[in-house]
Amino acid sequence: MQDRMGKDVMTTLVVAGGLIWLLPQLVSTYTLTVLIIYGMLGFSLGLIWGFGGILCFGQAAFFGLGAYTYAIAAINIGESTLPMLIAILVPAIAALLLGAMMFYGRLTDVYLGVITLVVTLILFKFINSTAGPQFVIGTARLGGFNGIPGFQTLNVPGDPDAYIWGDAYYYVCAVMMVLVYLLVSALLRSSFGRIAVGIRENETRMSLMGYDVAARKTILFAIGAAIAGLAGALFANWGEIVTPGLFSLGQSAEIIIWCIVGGLGTRFGPILGAAGLAYLKFALGQQSLIDNTLITGLILVLFVLFLPKGLVPAISSLWKVSFARRSPSRVHQARRMRNRGRANG
Amino acid sequence: MAEVVLETQALTMRFGGVVASDNVNFKLRARELRCLIGPNGAGKSTFFKCVTGLLTPTEGQVFMRGQETTGWMPHQIASLGVGIKTQTPNVMDNLSVFENIWLAARRFHSVDEAKHKAEAVIERLALNSIARSDLGNLAHGERQRVELGLVAVGDPWLVLLDEPAAGMSAEDVERMTEIIHELTKTAAVVIVEHDMQFIRSIAQTVTVFHQGAVLMEDHVDKVMSDETVRNVYLGKKAG
Amino acid sequence: MDLSIVILVEMLYAVASLVLISAGLAVVFGMMKVINLAHGEFMMMGGYATITAVNLGANVFVAMLVVAPITVGLIGLVVERLVIRHLYGRLVDTMLATWGLSLFFIGVATMIFGNTTTGISTPIPGFSVGDYQINGYNFFIILVAIALVVGMLVILKSTRAGLIARGTMQRSDIAAALGYSPDRIYMATFFCGSALSGLAGAVLAPLVGLVPTSGGAYIAKAFITVIAGGPSLVAGLLSSAGLFGLVNQIFTFAISPVIGDVALLVAAVVLLRLLPQGVTGKFFKGKL
Numbered sequence: 125m126q127d128r129m130g131k132d133v134m135t136t137l138v139v140a141g142g143l144i145w146l147l148p149q150l151v152s153t154y155t156l157t158v159l160i161i162y163g164m165l166g167f168s169l170g171l172i173w174g175f176g177g178i179l180c181f182g183q184a185a186f187f188g189l190g191a192y193t194y195a196i197a198a199i200n201i202g203e204s205t206l207p208m209l210i211a212i213l214v215p216a217i218a219a220l221l222l223g224a225m226m227f228y229g230r231l232t233d234v235y236l237g238v239i240t241l242v243v244t245l246i247l248f249k250f251i252n253s254t255a256g257p258q259f260v261i262g263t264a265r266l267g268g269f270n271g272i273p274g275f276q277t278l279n280v281p282g283d284p285d286a287y288i289w290g291d292a293y294y295y296v297c298a299v300m301m302v303l304v305y306l307l308v309s310a311l312l313r314s315s316f317g318r319i320a321v322g323i324r325e326n327e328t329r330m331s332l333m334g335y336d337v338a339a340r341k342t343i344l345f346a347i348g349a350a351i352a353g354l355a356g357a358l359f360a361n362w363g364e365i366v367t368p369g370l371f372s373l374g375q376s377a378e379i380i381i382w383c384i385v386g387g388l389g390t391r392f393g394p395i396l397g398a399a400g401l402a403y404l405k406f407a408l409g410q411q412s413l414i415d416n417t418l419i420t421g422l423i424l425v426l427f428v429l430f431l432p433k434g435l436v437p438a439i440s441s442l443w444k445v446s447f448a449r450r451s452p453s454r455v456h457q458a459r460r461m462r463n464r465g466r467a468n469g
Numbered sequence: 470m471a472e473v474v475l476e477t478q479a480l481t482m483r484f485g486g487v488v489a490s491d492n493v494n495f496k497l498r499a500r501e502l503r504c505l506i507g508p509n510g511a512g513k514s515t516f517f518k519c520v521t522g523l524l525t526p527t528e529g530q531v532f533m534r535g536q537e538t539t540g541w542m543p544h545q546i547a548s549l550g551v552g553i554k555t556q557t558p559n560v561m562d563n564l565s566v567f568e569n570i571w572l573a574a575r576r577f578h579s580v581d582e583a584k585h586k587a588e589a590v591i592e593r594l595a596l597n598s599i600a601r602s603d604l605g606n607l608a609h610g611e612r613q614r615v616e617l618g619l620v621a622v623g624d625p626w627l628v629l630l631d632e633p634a635a636g637m638s639a640e641d642v643e644r645m646t647e648i649i650h651e652l653t654k655t656a657a658v659v660i661v662e663h664d665m666q667f668i669r670s671i672a673q674t675v676t677v678f679h680q681g682a683v684l685m686e687d688h689v690d691k692v693m694s695d696e697t698v699r700n701v702y703l704g705k706k707a708g
Numbered sequence: 709m710d711l712s713i714v715i716l717v718e719m720l721y722a723v724a725s726l727v728l729i730s731a732g733l734a735v736v737f738g739m740m741k742v743i744n745l746a747h748g749e750f751m752m753m754g755g756y757a758t759i760t761a762v763n764l765g766a767n768v769f770v771a772m773l774v775v776a777p778i779t780v781g782l783i784g785l786v787v788e789r790l791v792i793r794h795l796y797g798r799l800v801d802t803m804l805a806t807w808g809l810s811l812f813f814i815g816v817a818t819m820i821f822g823n824t825t826t827g828i829s830t831p832i833p834g835f836s837v838g839d840y841q842i843n844g845y846n847f848f849i850i851l852v853a854i855a856l857v858v859g860m861l862v863i864l865k866s867t868r869a870g871l872i873a874r875g876t877m878q879r880s881d882i883a884a885a886l887g888y889s890p891d892r893i894y895m896a897t898f899f900c901g902s903a904l905s906g907l908a909g910a911v912l913a914p915l916v917g918l919v920p921t922s923g924g925a926y927i928a929k930a931f932i933t934v935i936a937g938g939p940s941l942v943a944g945l946l947s948s949a950g951l952f953g954l955v956n957q958i959f960t961f962a963i964s965p966v967i968g969d970v971a972l973l974v975a976a977v978v979l980l981r982l983l984p985q986g987v988t989g990k991f992f993k994g995k996l
Contacts (some may be wrong), residue, residue, distance in 0.1 A: 225981060226981075231980065234743065234935060235935065235980055235984055237803065238931060238935050238976070238980060239977055239980060239981075242928065242932055242973045245973055246970050249973075252966075253964075253966040315575055318568070318572065319572060319575070321564070322561050322564065322568075322569075325564055326562070328555070329619070330544075331543045331547070332521070332553045332554075332555065332559065333544075333619060334576045334577070335544055335576060336542075373924060373928070374924075414815075415814075417811045417812075417815040418814075418815020418819065419815070421807075421808045421810065421811025421813070421814070421815060422812050424804060424805070424807065425805050425809055428795070428801050428804050429794055432801060
């Protein structure tokens with residue numbers, strides 16, 4: 125058990141290290157940075173949806189909340205370390221409140237979808253209408269549809285004049301992503317994570333066994349929101365401006381598509397889905413033959429119809445099938461490994 | 470006399486104009502085995518749901534070991550040490566037998582203890598050969614048995630079972646009977662059941678429900694030979 | 709006095725437009741338990757169908773009341789055959805697939821009509837009540853909404869198709885066992901639902917500048933109206949549209965249109981928290 129955990133951490137570090145070193149040779153670090161940030165955002169939904177069974181139509185709300193919180197705090201504080209922390213805390217607290225309201229009300233699937241979607245819309249509409257000078261938090265004007273530009277971007281902790289940008293910022297984001305990935309892996313391996321999977325499988329059963337399902341879902345929801353908030357803050361630093369578009373339904377839809385395409389119930393799937401599709405969008409953005417939205421939509425429809433489990437599970441089962449042809453005894457082993465893998469998230 | 474572990478006072482549940490459970494006074498003592506019988510719609514399952522917290526009764530109270538639990542959530546009731554099995558198999562289909570039982574054990578034990586507990590229960594219920602299979606791939610009888618394992622692993626002092634023998638083969642029923650008898654060594658057991666064969670083989674005291682209310686409560690042989698009971702229940706069933 | 713008339717008309721208009729916006733989605737959800745998230749885009753296409761027909765020389769009312777519903781209904785039919793029918797019974801998957809369709813249609817519309825605002829003028833002139841100007845077209849919307857509700861009631865209550873529809877709504881498995889092919893019922897339902905969406909989009913088109921992303925403005929409102937309404941088709945639609953329309957207008961008059969929208973959304977959240985099965989899940993049970 126301890127052994128496998130160490131192995132998992134080692135694999136993660138080696139693969140991540142390789143990718144962090146290799147990718148800048150192929151894609152500019154500026155683009156890579158935003159791909160990583162989207163990866164983290166996809167990961168946040170992948171956690172609560174894939175392992176907790178909570179389908180949130182408004183993950184973008186927490187992303188936007190993190191970005192706005194960072195921008196507002198950075199303007200007021202004039203330094204970036206504390207604002208980063210606040211930008212994680214505020215979405216988490218918002219999610220705790222929202223989650224407690226939903227889960228203690230025993231709301232499920234469609235109703236959960238409606239409420240999260242509606243809350244996103246409320247935020248979007250509200251932020252959009254704050255163009256007037258009366259909408260001020262501290263010294264930061266909310267700016268309505270124009271957003272908030274010109275805030276302090278990431279600096280070395282303790283030294284507000286030492287900005288972290290360009291390649292250095294890429295490495296910061298990459299390390300953050302790896303950290304979040306390792307923390308979530310540990311979480312999923314813990315009892316909390318396994319119980320979350322149990323709740324995903326059968327809520328009634330878990331509550332009949334004595335687990336407080338509502339409380340656990342609320343906490344998981346808040347953890348997802350905290351990660352989305354961190355991604356939002358990193359995004360604010362990358363774009364150097366925050367706009368209401370961060371809260372938009374289109375943004376929420378994209379996060380869901382990333383998860384579907386990458387594969388739910390896996391850790392790596394949503395990250396891959398997010399980075400891959402965001403890169404595809406970026407590449408398609410340079411042509412004008414076919415509309416971008418059309419392709420995104422088509423991808424979602426096709427995946428739901430033909431590959432509802434997503435890429436990563438499909439590829440790994442393909443891998444196992446080809447194993448099977450060569451030696452039958454290995455299938456058995458592979459199946460056992462898979463079961464064990466499931467137990468450990 | 471043993472301690473009263475489950476008691477309801479004037480328990481009433483109405484759905485709109487329908488009285489599904491009507492002024493039920495019920496008492497169960499430690500290590501007692503009790504079957505609840507009655508025709509369809511007699512209010513057995515409603516009573517069961519009110520006691521387990523799946524429904525909140527309109528009126529009346531529920532007490533467990535002297536503590537009032539009326540209106541509690543199912544997880545709070547389960548946390549007291551009450552094992553519950555619902556009518557339809559309620560298990561985690563995409564997890565293995567071991568994982569299912571481990572999750573149930575983990576509620577009351579540390580990680581390592583839960584592992585030992587789960588292994589012990591798997592041994593006891595003869596589930597070794599399928600311990601690594603996903604529940605979704607198992608036969609109905611096996612799933613029922615696993616669910617009983619989920620209940621047993623928490624070392625409950627009160628066990629509530631809704632139709633545990635439904636849809637099982639004779640062999641499975643026999644095994645189920647053994648497990649239930651073993652449970653009664655440490656726990657009071659309430660069984661909601663249709664299968665008269667099964668009830669005869671397992672019960673001593675039987676409570677008969679009719680139109681939401683308790684019709685009679687006595688030894689199984691007396692109940693079976695009672696004229697009124699025959700009319701409302703057995704008679705109908707035979708006809 | 710004049711002001712109160714204006715407010716009354718505005719209230720009615722708000723409720724009527726919510727009924728219109730939600731009707732298509734309500735029919736599909738009520739009958740098939742499918743949430744069509746491309747509903748807003750169906751409305752958008754209804755709008756474009758109207759404008760195109762008018763530009764080609766058709767009468768504006770013919771374009772709105774005939775051309776648009778039929779065009780969008782046929783598109784809906786294709787969508788049902790190609791996508792939806794593979795996903796019956798998988799609520800979340802249909803939501804995701806139709807969300808994908810919504811993006812797809814936005815893309816198609818952008819490629820055909822470009823990312824610019826188009827529109828037609830309202831075919832009915834406004835008039836004044838005292839010092840206030842009332843948009844005459846609002847009455848038309850109210851009329852269409854009333855006709856729609858009455859039409860739905862009549863069809864459901866007194867036709868054979870309506871009877872089958874009601875049966876399917878309550879127990880689709882029993883209806884199937886009685887020999888009514890669910891496949892054909894669903895096809896017909898989706899056609900009707902899409903046609904209603906097209907109609908709503910067409911009727912509302914003169915009031916808004918149309919862009920390919922117009923649908924997004926409708927879907928959320930329609931979605932929450934239908935879910936908050938609960939299982940009964942007409943009663944649910946009317947009660948939740950009435951409630952939300954009222955809340956929206958009160959806050960619009962008292963504060964601002966944005967706050968009106970926000971108040972509507974907050975009302976929806978509170979309502980669903982209190983009545984998770986929707987209004988008709990609790991009241992008006994078993995009504996149409």
